[in-house]
Amino acid sequence: MNGLAILIxxxxxxxxxxxxxxxxxxxxxxxxxxxxAAMRILIDDEDKPDTRE
Amino acid sequence: MxxxxxxxxxxxxxxxxxxxxxxxxxxxxxxxEHGLAADNDIATARVNFTTRQVRVAHLSEIDPEAxxxxxxxxxxxxxxxxxxRPAGFTDESxxxxxxxxxxxxxAMNVMLLSVSVWSGADGATRGMFHWISALIALPxxxxxxxTFFKSAWSALKRGRTNMDVPISIGVVLALAxxxxxxxxxxxxxxxxxxxxxLFFLLGGRFLDSVMxxxxxxxxxxxxxxxxxxxxxxGKDGTTxxxxxxxxxxxMKLLVAAGERIAADGVVLSGESDVDRSLVTGESDAEPxxxxxxxxxxxxxxxxxxxxxxTGVGNDxxxxxxxxxxxxxxxxxxxxxxxxxRAARLYAxxxxxxxxxTFAGWMIAGMGLHASITTAIAVLIITCPxxxxxxxxxxxxxxxxxxxxxxxxxxxxxxxERLARADAAIFDKTGTITIGRPLxxxxxxxxxxxxxxLLALARTSxxxxxxxxxxxxxxxxxxxxxxxxxEVPGKGVCGIVAGRKAMLGRxxxxxxxxxxxxxxxxxxxxxxxxxIVTEDQPRPDTVAALARMQRLGIGCxxxxxxxxxxxxxxxxxxxxEGRARMxxxxxxxxxxxxxxxxxxxxxxxxxxNDGPALxxxxxxxxxxxxxxxxxxxxxxxxxxxxxxxxxMAIAAARRTxxxxxxxxxxxxxxxxxAVPLAMAGFVTPLIAAAAMSGSSLIVVANxxxxxxxxx
Numbered sequence: 001m002n003g004l005a006i007l008i009x010x011x012x013x014x015x016x017x018x019x020x021x022x023x024x025x026x027x028x029x030x031x032x033x034x035x036x037a038a039m040r041i042l043i044d045d046e047d048k049p050d051t052r053e
Numbered sequence: 054m055x056x057x058x059x060x061x062x063x064x065x066x067x068x069x070x071x072x073x074x075x076x077x078x079x080x081x082x083x084x085x086e087h088g089l090a091a092d093n094d095i096a097t098a099r100v101n102f103t104t105r106q107v108r109v110a111h112l113s114e115i116d117p118e119a120x121x122x123x124x125x126x127x128x129x130x131x132x133x134x135x136x137x138r139p140a141g142f143t144d145e146s147x148x149x150x151x152x153x154x155x156x157x158x159x160a161m162n163v164m165l166l167s168v169s170v171w172s173g174a175d176g177a178t179r180g181m182f183h184w185i186s187a188l189i190a191l192p193x194x195x196x197x198x199x200t201f202f203k204s205a206w207s208a209l210k211r212g213r214t215n216m217d218v219p220i221s222i223g224v225v226l227a228l229a230x231x232x233x234x235x236x237x238x239x240x241x242x243x244x245x246x247x248x249x250x251l252f253f254l255l256g257g258r259f260l261d262s263v264m265x266x267x268x269x270x271x272x273x274x275x276x277x278x279x280x281x282x283x284x285x286x287g288k289d290g291t292t293x294x295x296x297x298x299x300x301x302x303x304m305k306l307l308v309a310a311g312e313r314i315a316a317d318g319v320v321l322s323g324e325s326d327v328d329r330s331l332v333t334g335e336s337d338a339e340p341x342x343x344x345x346x347x348x349x350x351x352x353x354x355x356x357x358x359x360x361x362x363t364g365v366g367n368d369x370x371x372x373x374x375x376x377x378x379x380x381x382x383x384x385x386x387x388x389x390x391x392x393x394r395a396a397r398l399y400a401x402x403x404x405x406x407x408x409x410t411f412a413g414w415m416i417a418g419m420g421l422h423a424s425i426t427t428a429i430a431v432l433i434i435t436c437p438x439x440x441x442x443x444x445x446x447x448x449x450x451x452x453x454x455x456x457x458x459x460x461x462x463x464x465x466x467x468x469e470r471l472a473r474a475d476a477a478i479f480d481k482t483g484t485i486t487i488g489r490p491l492x493x494x495x496x497x498x499x500x501x502x503x504x505x506l507l508a509l510a511r512t513s514x515x516x517x518x519x520x521x522x523x524x525x526x527x528x529x530x531x532x533x534x535x536x537x538x539e540v541p542g543k544g545v546c547g548i549v550a551g552r553k554a555m556l557g558r559x560x561x562x563x564x565x566x567x568x569x570x571x572x573x574x575x576x577x578x579x580x581x582x583x584i585v586t587e588d589q590p591r592p593d594t595v596a597a598l599a600r601m602q603r604l605g606i607g608c609x610x611x612x613x614x615x616x617x618x619x620x621x622x623x624x625x626x627x628x629e630g631r632a633r634m635x636x637x638x639x640x641x642x643x644x645x646x647x648x649x650x651x652x653x654x655x656x657x658x659x660x661n662d663g664p665a666l667x668x669x670x671x672x673x674x675x676x677x678x679x680x681x682x683x684x685x686x687x688x689x690x691x692x693x694x695x696x697x698x699x700m701a702i703a704a705a706r707r708t709x710x711x712x713x714x715x716x717x718x719x720x721x722x723x724x725x726a727v728p729l730a731m732a733g734f735v736t737p738l739i740a741a742a743a744m745s746g747s748s749l750i751v752v753a754n755x756x757x758x759x760x761x762x763x
Contacts, residue, residue, distance in 0.1 A: 008185060015158050022154050026147055036102030042079035 066096050067113040070106055071121055075129045088127045095120070107131070149259040152197035156255050159193030160248035164741070167245040171738045175240075183235040183242045190244040191228065197251050198224055200258065216396035216437065219403050223432040224250060230429050241426070246433050246740045253438040253748050261445040261465060264452050283315035284308075286359065298366065306360045308353045310539075311514055317364035320345045325356040326515060338516055350660070354514045355539055374636050377664040378685060390466050391709075392444040395716060399440060407431045410731045423733075431730040434740050435723050439747040443715035447755040451708045454762040459691035460701050467687030470671035471705035473652045477601060477698070478643060478665070480657035481612035481619060484675060485594055485626070485695070488658070490516050490586040492524040497574065497582045504532035505549040505576050509556040512537050513545050517572045518556070520586045544572070552577030559583060590622065597695035598626060604702055606654070611639055613661055639665035656698055658682045673698060704761045711758055715751045722747045 025031070076082065082100045085107055089098035096110045109120055117133045124131035166182045174182060198221070205217035224247045231242040285295045286305040297315050300306075305321065308314050314327075326338040329351045338354055341347060347360055349369040366372065407428045414424035448465040455462060462468055479485050497503055508531040510521040534554065537547035544557010554576045555562045562573035562581060574582045591597075601608050609629045612619045616632040623630025634642070639657075643665055646653045655662070655669035658678030666672035666685035674686035683689050690697035726743055729735055 012162065012189070015162060019154055019158050023151060026151060031150075033101045033103045036082065036100060039079040039082055039102055043083040 065113055066110045068108060068110050069117040069120060069133060070108050071117075071124060071131045071133055073100075073105055073107050073124060073129050073131045076100070076102060076105055081129070084127055085124060085129065089120070089123060092123070146259065146262045149200065149255060149262055152200060153252070153255040153259050155193050156197040156248060156252040159189050159197075160245065160252045162189055163245045163248055167242075167737065167741070170242075179240070180235070180238060183231075183244075186242060186244040187232055187235055190248055191232075194224060194228060194247060194251060197255060201251075201254070214397070214400045215393060216400070216441065219396075219400045219432070220250070220254060220437055220441070222404070223247075223429075226429050227433050230426065241737050243429070243433055243737050243740065246737055246744065249741060249744060250433070250438060253744075254441040257442045257445040260449040264445070264449050264462070264465060300362060300365045302362050302365065302368075304362045306362060308358045308360055310353060310356055313352050314347050314349060314360065316349050316360075316362045317369045318347055318360040318362045320347060321359045321361050323356055323358035325358050326354040328352040328354055328516070371660070374660060374663060377636055377640065378667050378681075390444070391469055391712060392440070395440055396437075399437065403432065403435045406435070406727060406731070413731070414733070427731070427733045430733070430735045430740065431727060434726045434730040434735055434743060438744055439715065439719035439722060439751045442748055442751050443719060443755075444712055446752050447708050447711045447715065447758060450755050450758045451704055451761050454759055455701060455704055458697065458700060458762040460697045460704075460762065461689045461691075462701075463687050463689070467671055468705045468708055470652070471654065471688065471702060472709040474654035474671055474702060475606055476646055476651040477606050477608045477654045477656065478639075478646075478669070479608060479610045480639075480655075480659065480662045480665075481610050481614060481622065481630070482588060483658040483677065484656050484662075485610055485622070486588040486590050487693070488588065488677065490520045490588050492520050493585050493587045493589070495571075495582050495584040496521075496524065497576075500529065501532070501550075502574075502576050502579065502582070503529055505534065505552075505554045506556065506574050507531040508534035508549060509537070509545045509547055509554055509574075512547075513539055513556075517584070517586045518545070521556075521572075521584065549576065587618070590626065591693055591695050593694040593696050594626060597699055598628060600696075600699035601702070604699055604706075606702065611642060636661045636664050640668045643668045654698075654702070656695075657686075673701065700762055703763065704758075707761045708758060711755060715754055718750055718754065719747065722750075 073085065076085070082102060085100055086098045089095050089107070089109060094112045094115050096112075098107055098109045100107050107124065111120060121131045121133055163186045166186050170179050170182050201217045201220045201224070204215065205221035208215045208218055227243040227247040227250075231244050231247070233239075234242050282294050282296050283300060284292050284307040285300070286292055286307050292307060300316050306315065306318065310325065320341050320343055322343055324340070324342050327341050327347055328338050329348065341358070346363075347353075347358070348371070349364070350371045364370075410431050411424050411428035414427055415421070419427075444465065448462075448468055451468065452462045452465075482488055497506060503525060506521060507525045507529060510518040510525070511531060512518075532549045534547040534549045537545065539545050540557070540561070543561040544555060546553065546555045546557070548554070554574075556572065556574045559571065559573040559581075562575050572584045572586065574584055598608055609631065610619065610623055610626070611631045611634045613634055614632055619630045619632035631642070639655075639662065643653050643655060647668075647670065652670040655665050655672040656674070657666055657672070658674050660679050660681045662674075663681045663685045666674065666682060671688070672686045673688045673690060674682040676683070676689050676691045678686070678689075688701055690701070722743070726735075729739075
């Protein structure tokens with residue numbers, strides 16, 4: 001019973017934080033261009049700063 | 054990588070959005086973004102591939118039209134979008150997906166607690182678990198059930214019922230009963246059932262809304278097909294550029310060769326050819342002389358014209374077509390989706406059964422509490438999950454299959470209407486045919502002549518010249534030609550290697566025995582070549598039409614073209630053809646068919662087909678269509694062939710068959726479940742198992758449609 005008293009709130013909190021993350025992602029436009037996101041991985045980035053020393 | 058590069062300068066920036074056509078791959082995205090951002094007056098450019106739009110942040114002093122021009126220079130058709138469509142997820146889908154997430158999270162957690170209760174927790178533990186369930190379920194249901202509650206409430210206010218009414222009543226009653234049970238220390242709570250119901254149904258709704266927006270493409274503004282400004286000839290002989298909304302009747306316009314005409318009018322001086330295909334669907338350029346009428350949106354091909362304006366803005370033919378389109382959309386709005394028709398039967402049946410159960414148990418003397426409990430169990434177990442999922446899941450699976458074949462369905466009701474179609478009307482130019490003339494006969498064989506011909510054809514915008522250039526292509530180099538000039542309404546002539554070369558109307562070039570149609574070519578005093586150009590049917594037209602016949606659909610071809618070419622093509626394809634159809638004639642033809650009890654499928658591409666596409670029960674357009682055509686159609690198909698049309702019909706019919714099977718399964722399931730519930734045998738555990746079971750069966754059956762697009 002003591003274990004439950006801790007574990008149930010913890011489980012709910014974890015779930016809630018997951019939902020919160022999902023809400024944030026949807027609201028901040030992460031899903032606005034899914035087809036484009038799939039394509040963008042193929043674009044060669046030429047304007048990336050050269051990090052080699 | 055995904056973050057737009059930081060603005061390079063602190064000046065105030067304006068954001069404009071452009072609809073871009075012709076993006077196909079990652080290379081296109083990179084080309085546009087890098088191409089635009091390379092300019093100093095543009096800070097960032099961000100492509101949204103899903104909506105085919107580009108958002109550009111630029112210095113406020115550059116005109117958006119100039120940016121559109123730059124995008125065109127990169128090789129993509131672009132025009133400024135008037136209002137940016139909310140990208141990817143529309144507001145509706147976004148709300149639904151968030152509600153779905155909440156319902157899913159709550160249903161899972163409550164289910165875990167419920168499992169503990171079912172496996173034997175009792176006393177204080179059970180009480181606590183029920184309270185925790187209530188704590189999760191009530192806010193979650195309040196949030197994620199909004200869609201249903203709102204729609205049910207508005208239906209009830211108008212004294213009607215829809216699918217959402219039984220859902221809302223079931224959910225609210227189940228929650229209320231569960232809270233009461235929890236408070237009085239009862240053993241059965243239905244929190245999990247209520248949430249699961251919401252979760253499954255939201256899943257169906259979400260799939261439905263995603264499907265609706267998936268095939269929506271670029272933004273259309275009909276009147277954006279007109280130029281933004283025009284060159285006006287003032288009374289004192291000076292010319293000035295005026296914005297299109299400043300034009301008024303009786304003004305004089307100067308229209309250069311190759312320019313789109315900005316208003317309806319009458320030609321005052323000049324001779325030229327006009328490409329009217331956008332408005333009338335005619336593929337052949339029409340010669341105009343002094344006194345001819347010209348229409349806004351058509352293109353002046355060969356020589357400058359002075360035009361006296363007779364109609365501007367809302368008085369133009371193009372605006373008339375827009376109004377016709379608005380009024381033609383009535384037939385579609387009258388269609389009721391199959392799910393709603395099912396709901397009309399379902400809701401009263403379920404509610405009367407629940408009421409009957411309650412009354413029966415009261416009469417049997419079981420007491421108020423037991424009677425209400427049983428009645429609510431009936432409401433829950435006749436869960437409309439399967440009904441709510443049956444249609445969307447089938448349609449989502451099949452639209453996925455069709456999309457892989459290059460057929461994009463804009464919304465589910467389009468599929469339902471397509472399955473009922475029993476007559477098809479095809480537009481000719483651009484739908485049955487490719488939409489641009491190709492050379493079919495009469496090209497000179499001699500290399501010198503061919504080189505001279507290419508030199509002449511390259512200088513003109515006339516469709517026939519373009520077809521000749523297309524045919525000769527890269528096979529030869531053009532000859533050196535001098536003194537090239539275009540004689541309006543006649544053709545092109547020039548001097549090639551000291552000999553006069555002429556390309557144009559047969560009577561002008563000097564051939565006889567031709568009826569003035571087609572194009573003749575002559576080099577020096579050599580033979581006259583009569584070059585025949587024709588708009589060719591798409592390669593698989595015959596096979597596609599044959600398959601339409603096998604599906605039991607009678608086909609007709611209608612066209613704005615002259616009677617002769619229409620009759621020739623109709624004979625060749627073995628279908629009925631009607632010529633000289635204006636947009637309103639097309640609508641009338643469709644209305645006549647619809648009134649005689651047919652469900653018409655209209656396949657068309659042009660602006661002139663827009664009203665007809667809207668008037669028919671269901672409509673398809675090739676992706677090469679004008680954006681008006683694509684916007685007006687329910688279904689858009691890619692590729693060069695007509696095969697997608699019968700394929701879509703076959704797939705739609707199979708979908709409806711599966712939907713009906715799913716309904717039948719839901720009914721059979723209820724036939725078993727309802728008597729059990731009415732007898733009072735149903736516990737929350739049985740309800741949960743039965744509900745998920747029926748939904749799974751429906752989904753599994755719908756997955757059989759994965760290969761339906763054949």
